Amino acid sequence: MSKKKQENNPVEGIVDGTDFVELKRDMQSAKVIAWLQYNQQQLIAGIVVVVLALIGSSLWQAQQANQKEAAALMYIKATNTSNLDEKNALMDGVIESYPDSGYATLARLKKSASVNTDEQIAALQALIEGKGVPEFVWQARLDLAEVYLAENNHEQAKAVLASPVGKQYEQAQFALLARLAMDDDEKMTFIQKALAAESHDNDLNAALEAELAQLQASN
Numbered sequence: 734m735s736k737k738k739q740e741n742n743p744v745e746g747i748v749d750g751t752d753f754v755e756l757k758r759d760m761q762s763a764k765v766i767a768w769l770q771y772n773q774q775q776l777i778a779g780i781v782v783v784v785l786a787l788i789g790s791s792l793w794q795a796q797q798a799n800q801k802e803a804a805a806l807m808y809i810k811a812t813n814t815s816n817l818d819e820k821n822a823l824m825d826g827v828i829e830s831y832p833d834s835g836y837a838t839l840a841r842l843k844k845s846a847s848v849n850t851d852e853q854i855a856a857l858q859a860l861i862e863g864k865g866v867p868e869f870v871w872q873a874r875l876d877l878a879e880v881y882l883a884e885n886n887h888e889q890a891k892a893v894l895a896s897p898v899g900k901q902y903e904q905a906q907f908a909l910l911a912r913l914a915m916d917d918d919e920k921m922t923f924i925q926k927a928l929a930a931e932s933h934d935n936d937l938n939a940a941l942e943a944e945l946a947q948l949q950a951s952n
Contacts, residue, residue, distance in 0.1 A: 803830075803831070804827055804830070804831035804834045804836040804837075805836060805868055805872070805901065806933050807823055807826055807827050807830070807831075807836075808823075808824075808827050808836040808839060808840060808872065809872075809901070809902075809905065809933050809934060810823055810933070810934055810936075811823030811824050811826075811827065811840070811843070812843065812875070812876070812879075812905070813905065813934045813936060813937040814936060815936075824840040824843055825840075827839075827840040828840050828841060835860070835866055835868070835869035835872075836869070836872070838860070838869075839860075839869065839872055839873065839876060842856050842857065842876070843876065850880060850883075850884065853880060854877065854880055854881075857873045857876055857877040857880065858877065860873040861873045861874060861877070867899060868899060868902075871898040871899050871902045872902065874893050874894070874896060874898065874906075875894075875898070875902060875905050875906060875909065877893050878890045878893045878894050878909050879909065881893065882909070882912060882913070887913055890909070890913060891910075891913055894906055894909055894910055894913070900930070900931050901931050901933055903926075903927075903930040903931065904927045904928075904930040904931065904932050904933075904934070904937065904938075905927075905934075905937070907923045907924070907926040907927035907930060908923075908924070908927045908937060908941060910923045911923035911924045911927065911941075911944075917948050917951070917952055918952075920948060921945060921948050921949070921952075924941050924944060924945045924948070925945065927941050928941055928942065928945065
């Protein structure tokens, strides 16, 4: 065979550039597979830890939300009851059961209402202006409006109640606005809005229904 013919026909078995690339890729894949096999227990353990952390975080957030809602409902019931002993017992329950919540702060403020009105107004205004957790701000607005009502400062009470609140606070807001109404028609309108709102207090609901029935009978 001539030299020229040998050059045109490479010897079988010689590895060209493409083969080197494929070989390198295969070796890298083999290393990855070997590494995964060697570290599979650690990887599985890591995945389990991450999953448990996510579940734990979700459970903690759910628990916090449930506690906040429970504190809110207890506090709302306390503010709406007319029986002083029951009111104080419920306020104490909020403070003892949910000491780290904003509702515990509100309960302490409520219990100290007779001590110094100016201090209570200042504290409630600070809570509102602090723009913290919305529920605390909404409740602070309702409490401040009640303080102004007790002082016969109706203009200030109206100004505080002019801001919107969350759904579970609307009934109390409309009930307070009904107390500020200038005539029976306006009072009935606010009472009807209060009764249509989400209710968490059976006693307040019953009192509103009775007042509405009395107003309707007299008109």
